[in-house]
Amino acid sequence: MDFIALAKKLEGLQTISSMSKLLNIGRRTAVNYAWMLRKKGFAQTLYGKRKIRMYKISPFKQNTRGYPGLYEFLNQNSKIKINPPHIERIYGNKPTAEEMIVKAVETGELRTILSSLALFNKIKNWTLLSEIARKKNLGRKVGALYDTARTVIRTRRIDKKTRKSLLKNKTFEKFIVKNARTKDFKDIEREWNVYVPFNKADLEAYKE
């Protein structure tokens, strides 16, 4: 069987019924095709609402080398999911939540940063977070986001030493997301001297 041609035909998001309709085959055969494509690395199983199985099919073989990049990491660890603009892989050391938070802030994208708030729950090494953030002059931004995250997510308390070191970091750019500021979280903005791009309604998704 030519799996590449099959994957090319079915490229995109499919369910068993859409596959059977598209290929004009029975449901059982479509299940078998989905299984074969997954085994060959052309399909990835996702779950929709009510646990309906969906298959992300692509003629590109799934790259299993390295570790998942920022967007996949966020999708695995956060309630707020992101449609990745491209496939990303990281080679070498396994990426940590600390690195990923800083990377998310670096992107300057609202939804990515919003999604990254969930990672504060996974932080194990506050000193490492502070080190990475200060290296990139993002200390104050990360600190402000931590305080914002604390308003909706249960996270471990940051130690005073790390908080102080983050505060010592100079701010060159006050906006976390370009030109985005809201009227909520004024106290956090005052403390960290940066503008928080979210309002309280943006964070509702974490409460659901």
Place this chain on the structure above:
Amino acid sequence: MINQEEQISLFKIIGTQLKNKIECIVIGGSAMMFYGAKAATKDVDLVFLKKEDLDSVKKVLFDSGFNEKNNIKGIFREDEETSKPVMMESPQTRFDLFLNEVIGFKIHEKTIERLRELHEFGNFIVKTASPEDILMMKGCTEREKDRDDAAEIIKRFNINWNIILEEVKRQTKIGIVAFPLLLYEFLTELKENRKLDVPKNITDELIKIAEKMLKELRKKGQLIKVTKYKHKK
């Protein structure tokens, strides 16, 4: 020849030795390896957008036992000195380092928008060119192996032919004027000799663009010199 595992190891070596973050675009066979469309390649082709980034990687490669190959006269378009890559070779493999363009094919914003994958090797960030761009770059060459690769790309991927048409028009303005003609020849050959699925309206459109360009050039009285990428024996 170099396979994907070896390529990744080499990129890791570069990544650990670089002091600053450097981004580049991987094209040709190396990019196809990332897509899982090829098992091994002869050379690793990288395109840099900044001269200093190219120099840094060149230095790292030199420190890792690669030597610069200077005798590359006649391989590339004679009129385009800048399109010549820096070739760093070792007995096993070769790195071709390009700056902003590949044999006349200019890299620009849209090419960067189309990049499909990002691979991070410490400080070395490698982005893979889209299959459409790889196909077009292969169209500038005359090597048989490039034709095999192009055939594999057409077979394997759902090529967005509209992207190719748009890019051809853009390249005629910023890159090689005769690009539509070269690509037309290339795709027609692939279609006829290898029975590949290249839509007829695309080849028709390409020849229309080429004729239009030729007419304009004739009006202006400009002569075009076309030399395809060819290895000199």
